[in-house]
Amino acid sequence: MNSQTVLNLGQDALQVMLMVSGPLLIVALILGLLISILQAATQINEMTLSFIPKILGIFATLMLLGPWMLATLVDYTQRLITSIPNIIG
DSSP: OOHHHHHHHHHHHHHHHHHHHHHHHHHHHHHHHHHHHHHHHHTOOOGGGGHHHHHHHHHHHHHHHHHHHHHHHHHHHHHHHHTHHHHHO
């Protein structure tokens, strides 16, 4: 196992992590921004107002993209496990 193999494993892990978490973070960011604009326009300064739409948006995103996220993680895990003999030997 050389340093290039370790770097490739780390790069693949980061890429999968960004692909899986990216849609959830983007939805939370967009909903948070829209709710902040709405609160600023209406001068409603309730801190808990943004939690329910974010939770519902993330839940909807998980329902829509959950199978793809799970398939991506399973594929990565299978590739990682099957490459163990090549990494070691």
